[in-house]
Amino acid sequence: MQAAKRPSPDTAPPEFQAARLMKLDSAALVAILKNPGSTEFEKAKACQRLASVGGKDAVPALAALLTDPKMSHYGRYGLEPNPDPSAGDALRAALPKVKGGLLVGVINSLGARKDEQAVAPLTKLLAGADTEVAKAAAAALGQISGLSAAKALQGALGKAQGPLRAAVADGCLLCAEGLLAKGQRSEALALYDALTRPDIPKPARLAAMQAITAAEISLSRPR
């Protein structure tokens, strides 16, 4: 077998070399984000490094990027895994400030963080006119799970059409799994049951039927 071709990252121009940046501490990285003279590349790498080392102090500088079309994802890259509650606060605060794809991204991050405080605003976005935003809200509500999210998703299931209905059904499946994990079995089964209607897209309907069977078998009395 032949050896693969030699990699090419070493040919990066000086302005796109990251080694120095990826060793900086949180304070220095935040300073890069605050500096109006920093390049796009420097800011991008600062955000990626802050994803693993940034604390509460890094949140405002990262949050300021959420409305920037080019840098919004990098801001989320830094915020999404940050365990400080202020990161969730910043993402929620950005919801009314962005729209379209950037809003979808912020919603996705709230879902990934399983941010329970986001359920109310996400429920409103689920009913909004932008289908892509509503689909993202359905997925995020599913990831967050809980009774309030379940209520929102079940309500939307009866109204949603086309691709949004499929997204809401997928969100319901996620949400029901979360409920089962928390021991809320009857609520989970009710959600699964709502997915067995013939107008639900087939993949989600079959998944719900399979989940109901598995849940019922799990409580079967030994014979």
Next chain:
Amino acid sequence: MQQGSVSRRGFVKTASALAAAPMIVPSHVLGQRAGAVAPSDKIVAAGIGIGNRGNHDLRALISFGQVRFVAICDVRNERREEVKSVIDQKYGNRDCAMYDDQYELLARQDIDAVLIATGDRWHTPLSIIAAQHGKDVYCEKPCSMSIEESWALADAFRRYGRIYQAGCQRRNGGNNCLATELVETGRLGKLHTVVANAGPWVNWPPLPSHNWLAAEPEPPKAVVDWERWLGPCPWRPYNSAYVRGGWRNFYDFHGGGILEWGSHTVDLCQWAAKKDDTQPVEYVPEGGNTGPYAVHCKFADGLKLEIVDEGWDGRLKLGACTIRYEGENGWVETGDTGKIECSDNLRPFLRPVTEAKLALAYHMQDWLECIKSRKQPRASAANAANSHITCHAAFIAFQLGRKLTWNPAKQEFVNDDEANRLRFRAHREPWRV
């Protein structure tokens, strides 16, 4: 190869909906001639992102008579045309449809299964989207870009009851099967160490670069859709080298040598050691980015997993992707040459096996049979997730340059916030897992 034994669509519906035992209808009951496949028994397949490696998979897939390949999706126009040409030539028509949007392809109700051979960054998101559309999936390795994606992948395929085969074809290679059999039958005695060759540092350093290549003018979207090529990864300026296959060794697109080969060799080790449902609890990195490297791992029961860069052909020159299993009574080692070396006491148990290069065909056959039976194939989503999590954990330990302790039950590192944050990579909008 069992062919045409069951009406596929009827069976899938029954099995998935009711989780019932398979209803096997022998082919002679259906009145089929030996070797013939009724149209209703055909597995209708499509491909997404078929490039160099994907071409091997595609040719293996369409060599099976029960498969009808009908469509290709790619962000590159020339790749779409290439695959269409291969398919149309095989079937003697012009029917292979071309798409640049995966949702259009996946919306087709006639497609049962999808071959995904894009760059690594797309593997998990596309596989999950395919499962949500009710498709079975064969996906190239590495299957995930993070620990989070590994969980999401396994969860999705369990949730939707779809059949997933990771492109870890060595699990169906004759040499690796025999090595695993020697472990399973106790010939080695109690297993104490398994060794997985990692991708050589000269080809794939363990720490991929965070650099960007110089910006080049973006080609028209119809030629290369750069936004879609990047997909869930962080934005960077276009450079044609990425698109021509030079994306490896960049952190945003690649997991370095540990994921490049570990997704095969660590996967084999966990299979042989019956660790398909867990990961090591300890990871100790050794070495740097410009020389041989290792991550020394240990499972909760004391079994050692050594992820070691032993060069392209391995310690004993047995070929790429070597593995070695060491027990109290002996050892066995094999690689892509198909040759098997072992301690003298085990030689009587060696026997001729199928050629290593046939692993892909057997692996594809395993997937196709499982699509019909609804059983789990050898490299299922759950198995792949577990071995990939091991690789990602080792990769994180190497990035941080310190010993890490992992809790498989909680799926988190113990007392290491920085390591735990590296379990995730935020996806660029609109993508999510």
